[in-house]
Amino acid sequence: MPGALDGVRVLDLSRVLAGPYATMILGDLGADVIKVEAPGGSDDTRFWGPPFQNGMSAYYTAVNRNKRSITVNLKSAEGQETIRRLAETADVLIHNFKTGTMEQWGLGYESLSRLNPRLIYCSITGFGETGPLASLAGYDYIIQAMSGWMSINGTADTGPLKVGVAVTDVFTGLYAAVAIEAALWARQKTGRGQKIDLSLFDCAVSALVNVAANYLMSGNIPQPLGNEHPNIVPYSTYEASDGPIVIAVGNDRQFHALCSLLSDRSIGTDPRFQTNSGRVAHRDELNRRLNEEIKQRSRAEWQRLLAEKGIPCGPVQTLEELFRHPQTDARHMTVTMHHPTVGKLKLVASPLKLSETPVSYRLPPPLAGEHNREAEALWRNGPTPENCDAKSP
Template sequence: MAGALNNIKVLDLSRVLAGPYCTMILGDLGAEVLKVEAPGGSDETRKWGPPFKNDVSAYYLSANRNKKAITVDLKSEEGVEIIKKLVLESDVIINNFKTGTLDRFGLGYDVLEKLNPRIVYCSITGFGETGPEKDMPGYDFIIQAMSGLMSITGTKESGPQKYGVAIVDVLTGLYACIGIQAALLERVQSGKGQKLDISLYDTAVSSLVNIGSNYLMAEKVPSALGNIHANIVPYQTFKTLDSEMVIAVGNDNQYKALCNVLGKPEYATDERFQTNPKRVEYRDIIVPLLQEAFLTKETAYWQEQCKKNNIPSGPIQNLEDVVNDKQLQSRDMFITQEHPTAGPIKMIGSPLKLSRTPVQMKYHPPNPGEHNDEILSRLDLKQTT
């Protein structure tokens, strides 16, 4: 069965995470993705490790399935001509070079749009293609610091903390994927492509959501609250008799049910705690009271009681727990693919579940230039470098 983006051809000149993550999603959805690297392979993640399996890095594998691969020397005339010829048959071209780099190669949007007016050209940069910082390189860690994300992550004791993964890269890849698909839909009506200017910095700031909105409304600089929610109580971790768990009470009825489960119905009728705004106001009083109650039983007990009473909760699982989670296994969230160098590789699957055009794992993450002969012969071209 063909994928949802069947017949869409994507020319992927990106590397590391944001761009490759975007194109992997497009590939999962059925697009034909061609990964372009310099001769020998220029995606830095190929060397980011350990862990490696037969010299193939886990990091690279995480963002590059469902692609074919070709190596092209963009600093050579023949390399530029190969890209131009590929653009003629492509629907999308995506890159994350520094601002102006492709223009210097003669592959800027103004040039490629004339070759193929239907091309959707997506540029991912650290700070965008306009503004005083447009020429600065952008890395996820730096962007997390500059955007305010780190200032609200961690605790007063820990100081600013980064997210556990390169979350800005992941979100930027998702925004790029959304923008590309929107441009492809619009092209159906206009017959024309367009340029997308996506920046990590813009994306990180957009991800501040309610915390950003809180500041814009109240003009009060937020502090890092650790596992505590700025606007909801109780919505945090609690220690139990044997471990920790998360409680995420989203409304007053759930709070009342929680108090009953804890054997403390009086906490629900106390006028200081009856509504969420009141609980936020009296956070320093109610949270220690709830914490004291949670310490009387094990996590498994509270989990079962919360489940029976429709109180949102969850255990804090490590990666071994996650991989063995029967819910995730039933959803095919862990897959195995055969790789020509690494052998059988385990990967995280796609969260996209489409009824008529399901995600398919057609191609393993490719080795550098794995499909040179196939692609160049199709284009009736040769590359001497």
């Protein structure tokens, strides 16, 4: 069955995470994605490990399926001409070179859009193409620090902490996919492509959502709360008898339902805890008393009791527990793909569940330059047969 983006041609000059994540999403949805690297392979994630499987890094496999790979020397006149020729028939070009680099090579939006006015050109940089920091390179860790994310993560004891995944890259990849799809839809009406200027910095600021809104409304600088919620209590991690569990009480009804399960009934009648505002003001006292209660039962028992009351909760799981969980299996969140030299690769599957145009897993993460000999025909040929053992929902 054709994917939602079947027939869309994507020229992917990005590397590492934000851009490749965006183009993998487009590829999963049916787009024909051509990954362009320097001769020998210039995507650093090919070498980020361990772990490796037959020479291919796990990091690289995470965001590079459903792509073909060609190698081009972008610093040479011949390589630049190759990109111009491919851009003439592409729908989308995406890159994450530093601001001004593509223009130096004669591959900026103005130049390529003259060759192909329908081209959608997505630039991903650390800080965007304008402003005093436009010339700086951007890495997720730096952006987490500068965007305020680290200042709200951690506790007073730990100090600022980064999130365990490169979340600003992930946010930017998601925003890039959304922006490209919006530009494709706009082109249906106007017949013209456009330029998309995305930065990790902007996307990280946008993803602060309610924490940023709290500051903009109150002027109060948020402090790191660890596993606490800035606006809701109780909404935290508690220690059951056999390990940590998260309990997320979203309103007064749920709070009183929780209290009905406690042996200390005075918690539910304490006037300080009757409203969420009161609970926020007295979070330390309330959490101390709740912890005394939660540790009296196991995580499974709390899950059962809280689910019966309609109170959101869940155990803090390791990745081993996650990938053994029946919900993960039921949602088909892993897929096994076959690579001719690497062997079987088990990957995280797409979360996109489309009833009429489902995602597909056609191509495993490519070797550098694997499709060089096919470069001329890549834009003319249709999709290849599926090459995976994916479970269909």
